[in-house]
Amino acid sequence: MPSPEVVARRRVVCVVTALVGAVLLALSLSTPPGSSRFYPLAAALALTWFVGALLAGPVRIARTRPRAPTTPAVAGLLAGLALAGACVVGTALIGSFAPVHSAVTEVTDIARRGVPALVLPVAVVTGAAEELFFRGAVFDALPRDRAVVGSTAVYALITLATGNLMLVLAAAVLGGVTSQQRRVTGGVLAPVVTHAVWSTCMVLALPPVLELVGP
Numbered sequence: 001m002p003s004p005e006v007v008a009r010r011r012v013v014c015v016v017t018a019l020v021g022a023v024l025l026a027l028s029l030s031t032p033p034g035s036s037r038f039y040p041l042a043a044a045l046a047l048t049w050f051v052g053a054l055l056a057g058p059v060r061i062a063r064t065r066p067r068a069p070t071t072p073a074v075a076g077l078l079a080g081l082a083l084a085g086a087c088v089v090g091t092a093l094i095g096s097f098a099p100v101h102s103a104v105t106e107v108t109d110i111a112r113r114g115v116p117a118l119v120l121p122v123a124v125v126t127g128a129a130e131e132l133f134f135r136g137a138v139f140d141a142l143p144r145d146r147a148v149v150g151s152t153a154v155y156a157l158i159t160l161a162t163g164n165l166m167l168v169l170a171a172a173v174l175g176g177v178t179s180q181q182r183r184v185t186g187g188v189l190a191p192v193v194t195h196a197v198w199s200t201c202m203v204l205a206l207p208p209v210l211e212l213v214g215p
Contacts, residue, residue: 002057002140010056010141017052017133018158024048026161029106034113042122049129056137063186072181076190079177080197087170087198088205095213103166108210111203120203127195130155134175135182135191148179174198 002010028041053059062072070078094100111119134155142150152175159171178191 006057007141010137013052013056014133014138014141017048017056017137018154021045021048021052021133022158022161025158026163029110029162029164033109038110038114039118039122042126046122046126046129049126049133053129053132053137056133057140059132059136060140060187062189072185072187072190073193075185076181076193077197079181079190080194083174083177083194083198084201084205087201088209091206091209092213095210100166101210101213103164104206105210106164107167107202108207112207120200123199123203124196127199128192131178131188131191131195135178136188139179139182148176148183151182152176152179 024041024045028038028045031038031041091100091104095104111123134151138154139147139151152172155175156168156172159168162168174195178194181190181194182188184190
């Protein structure tokens with residue numbers, strides 16, 4: 001168990017990092033779709049989460065479980081595919097409602113009008129950095145019995161900075177799944193893989209689905 005001093009330091013680092021990250025998140029997603037300013041802001045955001053995770057303490061990759069039925073990477077892949085599938089189906093079913101269509105389009109327009117060679121790597125790297133921070137540093141800074149709910153709540157609250165309620169809902173669902181993965185696997189590998197698959201879905205699959213269903 002870490003000492004009270006270590007826990008206190010982690011919490012201070014997490015609070016400062018979360019505040020800086022919230023500002024950068026709001027700035028990056030408020031840029032017009034296709035704006036060249038999006039990429040340096042997104043890179044700064046990913047770097048903020050990454051540095052915050054490292055400064056808060058060691059990031060656990062995964063617990064060694066030789067008899068586990070599957071590896072954390074495979075579990076993360078399967079969970080990511082399930083979430084991506086649910087996201088696509090949900091968008092197909094309710095994406096025609098104007099408020100939903102508008103909220104999701106705000107995000108997918110970044111991918112649709114951005115530089116294809118940059119958008120997907122930026123999304124995947126930023127997602128990985130988020131997992132290192134929220135499912136790594138923030139999870140470890142909270143009491144063990146509150147880490148799953150607490151880290152999910154913090155993740156959703158930070159996402160409020162985007163002003164997009166669909167993103168907040170997605171953050172709550174994704175954060176809940178990946179926080180449970182962190183609890184079960186003991187590290188961030190499964191959450192990182194899940195987030196990477198989900199980000200890929202957001203960039204590649206959602207824009208054409210939205211175009212099909214229309215407002």
